[in-house]
Amino acid sequence: MFLSKSTLMVLLLICSTYMLYAQQNVTGRVTDASFGKPIPGVTVRVANTNRGTISDADGRYTIAVPSGSTQLTFSFTGYKTKTASAGSGTVNIAMEEDFARLDEVVVTGLATTVKRSNLANAVATISARDLAGTAPAQTFDAALSGKIPGAQITANSGAPGGGISVKMRGITSVFSNSQPLYVIDGIFVNSVAVPAGLNDITAAASAGNPNNQDNPSSRIADLNPADIESIEILKGASAAALYGSKAAAGVVLITTKRGKTGRTNISVNQETGFVKVRHLLGQRVFTSETALETYGAPQQAEFLAAQAAGKIYDYEKELYGETGLVLNTNLSVSGGSEKTTFYFSANRRAEDGIIKNTGYLNSSLRLNIDHRINDRISVGITTNYVNSSADRGLTNNDNNSVTYGVALAFTPGFTDLHKDELGNYKPNNYSASNFLETRDKMTNNEAVNRFTTGIKLDARLQQNDKTTTRVVMNAGVDYYNLKTAAIFPASLQFMAALKGASIQGSTNNLNTNLNGYLINNFNPSSKLSFNTTIGATLETGNFENILVTSTQLIGTQTNLDQAGATTARQFRQKYRDNGIFAQEEIVIMDAFTLAGGIRFDRSTNNGDYKKYYVYPKGAVSWNLAKMAFWHMSAINSLKLRAAFGQSGNVPPYGSKFTQLIGSNTGGFPGSLIDNQLGNPDIRPEKQSEFETGIDIAVLDGRVSLEATYYNKKINDLLLRRAPSPSTGFTAEWANAGDLRNRGIELGLSLVPINAKNIRWTSNINWWRNRSLVTKLSIDPFALGAFGNSLATFFLEQGQPATQIKGSIPDPRDPTTNVFVALGNSEPKFQMSFFNEVQVFNNLSLRFLIHWKKGGDNINLTRYLTDIGGTSPDFDDDKNGNGVKDGPERLGSGSASIFVQDAGYVRVREIGLYYNIPVPNNKFLRAVRVGVSANNWFTWTDYVGYDPEVSNFGSNTINTTTSRGSNGISTGVDVTPFPASKRMSLHVGVDF
Template sequence: MRRFFVLAAALLATFAMPASARAQTREVTGKVTVAGSGNPLQDAIVGTVGAVGGARTNERGEFRLRVPSGDVTVQVRAIGYKRQTVRVSGSQTTADFALEKDVLQIEGVTITGAATTIEKKNAATAVASVNSEELARVPAPALESALQGKVVGASINMNNGAPGGGGQVQIRGASSLIANSQPLFVVDGVIISNATRSNRMAVVTGSLNAGEENGTNRLADVNPNDIENIEVLKGAAASAIYGSQATNGVVVITTKRGSATAPRFNFTQRVGTFQAQRLLGSRQFQSLDQLTALGLGAEATAAATAACNPKCPYFDYQKQLYGQVDPSFESVISLTGGVNSTRYFFSGMDKQEAGVINNTGARRQSLRANLDQAIGSKVTVSLGANLLRSFSQRGISNNDNALSSPIYSFGYTPAVVDLRQKDATGRFVLNPFPATLSTSNPFQTMETMLNNEDVYRQIFSSRINYAALSTGSNNVNFSLQAGADRFSSENYLYAPQELQFQRAGTVQGGQFPGTIIQGNGTNLFSNVTASGTWNNSTFSWLNATTSAGVQYESRSLNDYNVIGRGLGPAQKNAAGAANTTVSHNQQLILNQAFFAQEELLMFNERLYLSGAVRGERSSVNADREKIFYFPRVSGSYRFAAPIKGVTEVKLRAAYGESGNQPNFGERDLTFASYGLIGGLAGFGIPGTIGNTTVTPERLKEIEYGIDAGFLSDRIRLEATYYDRNIVDLLVRPTLAPSSGITTTTVNGGEMKATGVELGVTTVPVQTGNFQWTSRATWYQNKAEITSFPDGVKPFRDNTAARGFGNAYGQLFYTPGHTVSTIWGNALINGVQTTQTPLADANPRYVMSFSNDFNYKRFNVNMLIDYRRGGTLSNMTKNLFDEGGNSWDYDEKSPEDGVPLGEYRYNTWNGGRTTAMYLEDGSYTKIREINVSYDLPQSWWSVVPGARSGRMSLAARNLFIISGYNGFDPEVNNGGAYVVRFVDLAPFPPTRSFFFSVDLGF
C-alpha cells in the first residue's frame, strides 16, 4: 500500500512544485540507421526507459528528444528491427543508433496490464502476435479467416462459404459448456461486440433454432487493412486483467497510427474471384428402373419416365447453382504523416465480394481516422474513429425441415430434370420429386428469395496520457481511456408465396403462404478506464513498475422482429400480412472493476516477476454487489549464451485466474405473457427459470514454458505446457416435469484441460539477395468434464450445433469423458446400445507451416494447415443416401449386389449404428499463397508522384487433401463454438484468387 500512497503523493507534488522544478530537462539529438547498410530509419520511436511517449525519427532518421537532466537510459525501437538501449550521461547531447533487422520477430512488446506492457523477450506467458503484413498480404472474406493458421493454440473455423465471412475463434480448446465460449475482442482499448444477430430464418426453414441461420458475427466488420498488430492473450495469467470475461482468451487489436513524416498516400486495388472449393455432385442414374426403385410417387414417376426416354440425363445441380464466378473488388486508400507533436492516419476501404450463387454477395465499407496530439511536454491525446458498413446477401443453407436449403433439397432430388427451366409465364418449373417433409426448386429459391443484412457501425476510442513526473529514475503517468462500439443491424427476409416450399398446404406455407421478416437490432458497448503507473529505476539492478486503476463497462441490446405470414402477390412488407407476430428483446449489462499490479525487472533485465489482482462485480451475477477477485503471478528468467551455439534460453512460469460470466437473464426470475385475463394482461411460469445464486465460472491455470535461440538467433524455439481447471462450471440440472419448468442454470461442475503448444522459427538461408524464413507450429489440447454437482445428470444442450441426437452423433456432457466425445447408438456383441461413446471430435493435433522467400524484388509466401484426427458427423451424406442420390451411391460395397449408398443407409438402420456416418476429419490445406514483385523505379515513375509500387497474385484455400467424403472437413454447422463436428447441408466453402497493385505516393 505504501507505493500507492507515494503514487498519489507524487501527483499532488507535481502540481505543488514550481514550474521551473518540473521543467528540468535537456535535449538530446541523434540519428537512427539500419545496421549494415547505414540507411536512415524512418518512424523509429526514441524515448527514455519508463516514460510514456517519446520522439519519432524523420525521413532522414533524425530525432530530437527532451530528457530529464542527469544520466538517462534512452531506448530506440522500430517495427521489424531489434530495439537498442543506450545509457546517455548528463553531459551528453547526442546519441546515434544502428538497429539490426528482427527477422524472427524476437522484439516487440506484449500487454501485461490495462496500462502496461513488457518486452516480448521478458514475457512470462506465451506470446502470440500477428502483424499487419501477415494479415493483409492475401485478401480474406473477414478478419477471422485472415488469422487462420497464424496463432498456435487457436482453432478458427469459418461458419461456411457464404459471402461476408464470419467464423468462430476458440483459444486453447473448450472452457465452458453452456456459457460464452468466444474470446473477448478489444480494438484500441475498446471492448467490441462479436455478436451474431438472428435473422429468424428458422421461421422460414422450420429448422430447430437460430444457430442454423447462417449469420455473420460482427468481428467480420473490422477492416484488416487498418490493423498494425494483433496480440492474442491465451492463458489466464495473461488475460486475467480482463476478469470475468477472459476465460476464453483476449484478442487485442491495435490499429495503425500516424508517423512523423511528410504526408504519405498509399493506394491498393485488388480484383479477383471466388469459386466453390469442392463440389460433390450427385448420383448419375443409368436407367428408369434405378429411379423407380426409390419408391417414387405418381407425379415423380411420371417425371422420371418422361426424363429417362430412353436414357436418363444428368444435370449437375451443384455446379449449375454454385458455379457462378463473378469478379470481386477491393479498393484501399490511406494517408499518414505528421510531426513529432501531431500525427495522423486516415484510411478508406470499399470491398465487394461476389457470391458463387445467384443473388448472393457482400459489400463492406470502412472509413477510419486516427489522431495523436502532444500538448506541451506532458500531455498526449490519442483519438480514433471508425465508421463501417457491412451489407450481405447470404442466401439459405444448413439444416431445415422444409427442404428449402439447396443442398438439403438436392439430397432428395434425382438429377434428371432441368430445374432451371421456366414456363411461358416466366415461372420456374416445380421440383417433381417431393420428399416426406416438403420440397423446393433451389434455382427458384435463390433467384426469388431475399436474405439481406445491412449493418452500420461506429467505433470510437480516446486516450489521454499525462506525464505527471519524469526524472532520471522516476516516471509517474496517468491515463484516461474511453471508447464505444455501436452497431445497428437491419435484416430483411422475404420468401414469397410462389416459392414451391411456401405454397399453401406445404409444411412451411400451411394456411399462410409467403413469409416476410423485418428486424432491427442495436448493440452498444462502452467502457472507461482510469489508471496510473509509477516506474522506478533508482537502483541499476532493478526496474519496478506499479500500476492501478478502475474500469466501468456497459453493454446494451435492443432487438425486435416483425414476422408476417400469408402474403399477397408481390407483397414485400409485413403490414397487411394475414398473420403477424412481433418479438422484442432488451438487455443491459453493467460491469465495474478495479485492478492493481506490480512488475519487477531485475539483474540486467534477466529476471522478471509480476503480480496482479482484479476485483469485479457485474449485473449478470446473482449478487450484483459481490466483488469477485481474479489474481495472477508470473515470472521468467533469461540465461544468456549458456552453452556454445545457444544464444539465449528463457524459462517462464505463470499462474492466473479468470472468469466467464453467466449468460444474460440466468439470474432473473421472470414471468411469461399469457394473453388477457378479464381484460388485463396475464402471466404465468415460463419454461426457463433464473437462479438467484448464479456466479461466474472460474478458470485456474498454470502455464510453463521455455523460449530459446540458437545459432545467433537463426533458430527460435517456443514451447508451452498448460494445465487448466475450470470450477463453478455452469450446467443444466434435470428438473421435474411436473414443475412446468424445463431449464435452469446452476454452478458446481468442474472441467480439466491440458495442452501443449510448440513453435519453431528458422532462417535456413540468408544472403545478400536471398532470404528464406520458415516457421512450424504444433499444438494439441484435451478438455475433460471431471464432475457435476448433486442433482445434475449428464445432459445434452438444446442447440443443433452440438448434434442432432444419438442417431447421428451428439455431444452428451458426462463426467469422466471429454467435452468433445461423440455419443450415439451401436450394436455391440449383438446387443443394441444407446448413449454410447463412439468417437472424439477434437483433433489429435494441429500443425501449420509457413515459408517466406525473398529474392531481390520477388517475394513468395505460403501457409499450409494440417489437422490430424477429429471425428465428424457427415449428415450431408446421410441425406443423399436416404434420398438415393449420393455421389458414390452405385459404387461397390462390402455386400454383394448392394450399392454402396444403400449399404451405408441400411447399416445405419435408422440410426441404430451411428458410426456409419462418422468420419475422420484429417486434412492438409494450402491456406494461403502469395507471389509479389516490387516494381523498379522505371515502372512506377510513369505515375505522377508515385514513390513505390508492387504487384502480387494471391490465393486462399487453394487446395485441400483429405479422405473426408464431404464438402470440407473444416465444418462448423450452425456457428458452433464449443465443439465443431456436424456437417449438414452447408453453403459450400470457397477458394479465392486475387491480383493486386499497390502504389505509394
C-alpha cells in the same frame, strides 16, 4: 505598468535565446548493421518523454531534444532496440536484426508492456504482414485461421460475410460465452452473431434441438484487416486475468495503424480476383433401372423422356458453381508533425458469392489522431465507421425441406426445375421447394451500420532520473445497428400455406467502457525496475433486438403492415460490469521477471450483483543467458517461465430471473410464467490455469523455440438442469460441473538463409489440447445435434467434453442397440507452416500451410442425400458384398457412419509479390504487384463440401430463449453453404 515595445522585444529575444539553449536538434542516419542499407520507418524517441520522430526513406532523421534529455531510443519491428546518447548534434545508429523478436514489446496488462525476452506467458503476436500481407481474407475473423497456436478456428459455413468460431485452448464453457473478448485500441467490441428469424421458415430448431441454426455472421467480421497494425492473443487465464470475467475464452488485443511524424504518405491498393466453390460432392448418375428402383414407374418415364431430350441437369453445379468477382480498394493517408500525427483509411470490399444473389459488401472509414499537448501529456483518438451488407442465401439445416441443400438432396437431375417461357418456375415434385426459384426470389440480407470510437489520455504526473508516474485513461464506445431482412414471396412453392413471409429484424447494440490506470515505473538502479499499476474499469452493454414475422403478404408487398398476420418478438438485455485491479512487475538484471496482480470483478449478470469475485495472477521468468555466469555465446536466450491465473465467465443474461412469456386467452392478453426457474444464487464460472514453458534462441536468434504446457481448470460450469418436479418448472440454470483442458504448444522460428540478396524465414507451430469433464452433478446429457441414431455430442463425467456418441447394433445381439462413444470433434493436433523467401528485397514468395490431424464431424449431409437417393456413390459397392453403398448405409442402423474424420492439409494462403524498383523522387515511393490465393489447395478424406464447417459454431445469441449456441458442438455438417477458394491480383502504389 505596461512594457515599452523595445523592452518587449528584448524579452522576446531573451526567451528565444533561452529556447534555443533549452533544446537542440539532433540528426543522424539509421542503417542495417549487417548490410549497411538504410532503414526507413525507425521510431526515434527522447527517453522519458512522448517526443519522437521516424526515419525517412534514406534512414535519416531529425529530432528536437529538450535540455536535460540525454538518451535517444531507436526501435523498429524486427530489429533490436538501441539506446544512444543525445549529447552531440549527430547520432548515427547501426541496428541489428532481432530474428527471435526478443526486444519486441508485448502487452502484459491493461496499460503495461514488457519485452518478449522477459515475458512470463505465452502470448501469440500477429503482425499486419502476417495477417493480410500474404493473401487477404474476406473478413478479419477468417484471416486468423491457422495463425494462432492453441486455437481451433472453424468457419461455420462458406456464406459471404464471415462467421467464425474461435476456441482458445479448448472448451471454456458449455452454454455461456465461449468466444474470446476482442479489444480494439482499448475499446471492448461486441462480436455476437444475431439470427435473422429464418427458423420460422426452416423449423431447423424444432425436433428437440433448441440451438439456433440461422447461420448468421459474427459481428467482429466488420473490422477491416487492412487497418490492423498488430494483434496479440492472450490465450490463457494467467495472461488475461486482469480482464476479469470477460477473459475466460481468451483476449484478442487489436492495435490499428497510427500516423508517424514525417512526410505525408499516401498508399493506394487494389485487389481484383475471383472466388469459386472449393469442392463439389457430385450427383448420382441415374439409369432407367435405378430411377424405377428409387422412385417408381412414373419417375422412370420422366427419366427416359429427359434422357431422350438431353435434359439431365447437374443442379449442384448450377446452384453452387457461380464465379464471384472480388474487388477490394484501399486508400490510406498518414503522416504528421512532431506534435500531431494522423492515419486515415477508406476501404471498399465487394465480393460475389458462389451462389447467385449472394455476396458481401463492406465499406469502412477510419481516422486515428494522436496529439502531443506537451512533453508530458498526449491524447489519442480512434474512430471507425463501417457499413456492410451480406446476402447469405438460405442454407444449413432445416426440417421443412426449403433450404437449398436439403431440397437439392432429394432432387434427381432428370427433373426440370427451370422457368418456362412465361417466367414461371416448375414445381419440384421431389421436395417441398424448387431451390432455383428460392434462390432467385428470396432475400436473406444482413445490413450493418457500425461506429466505434475511443479516446486515450496519457499524462506524466511526475518524472526524474529514477521514477516516472503516469495516469492513463481510456474511454470507448462501440455501437452498431443491424437490420436483417428475410423475404419469401407468396409465389414460392413452399409458401402455399403461409402465402408469403416477411421477417424483418432490427438490432441496436451499444457497448461502452471506461478505464483509468495509475502507473509508476521505479528504477533504483540499472539492474532493477518496478512497474506498479492500479486501476478501475467500467463496462456497460445494451442490446435490443426486435424481430417481426408477417405472413399472408398482400400481393408483392414486403412491408410488415401489408400482411394478414403479424407476430412480433422483442429481446432486450443490459449489463454493467466493473472491476478494480492492481499489478506489480519487477525486472531484475534484465534476467528475472516477477509479476503479480489481482482483480476484483462484479457484474449485474451474477446472482449477487454486489459481490466482487477475486481473480489473481502471478508469473515468473528467468533468462539464464543474461546471467553473469553464462558463457555460451551460441545461445542468445534461454528463458524458463511459469505463470498462474484466474478469470471468470459471467452467467447467461436472465439466468437468475424467472421470466414471463406473452399469452392470449379468449382475446385477453396477459403474461404467464416461463418453464425456466430463475436461480438467484447463480455465480460465474471460474477458470484457473497454470502454464509453464521454455524459450530458447540460438545463433543470434536465427533459430528460436517456444514450448508451453498448460493445465486449465473450469469450475462451476454453467449448465441447465431439471429442478424438482414439485416446483412446476422444467429447467433451471445452475453451477453443476467442472471441466479440464491440458495442452502443449510448440513454436519454431528459423532463418535458414540470411544473405544480402536472399533471405528465407520459416515459422512452424504445433499444438494440441485434451479436455475432460471432471465433475458433473447432473445426469449426462446430449447437446448440439440430432439424437442418438444420428450421433450427438454427449456430456458426461470422466469423458472428453467434445466426445460424440451414438447408437450402434449390439455386437452380441444385433436386434438391439447400444449407445457408445464414436468419436471426438477435438483434433489430435494441429500444425502450421509459414515460409517466406525474399530475393533482392524486391521479390517475395510467401505461403501458409495448415495441417489439422483428426477431429471428427457429424456429417448429416450425406445422410440426407442417401435418404433422397442422390448420393454420388449411391450405386457403388466399395466392399464388394453385393449391396449398394447407399442402401447399405441407410440399413446399417449405426450412427458410426455419420461420424467422419475431418482432418485436412490446406494451403491457406500463398502469395507472390514484386516491388518494382522506383528511382528516388519527390512523389512516387513504391510500386508493387502480386498474385495470391486463399484455400486453393486442400487434401482431405472428408466426404463433404469442407471439413471445416459447423451448423452450431458461432457465438449466437438466441433472441427467443436468451440461450446462445453451445461452445462444444462445432463440427456438425448439414447442407452448409459450400466453402470457396479465392485468387486475386494485387497492385499497390505509395506516394
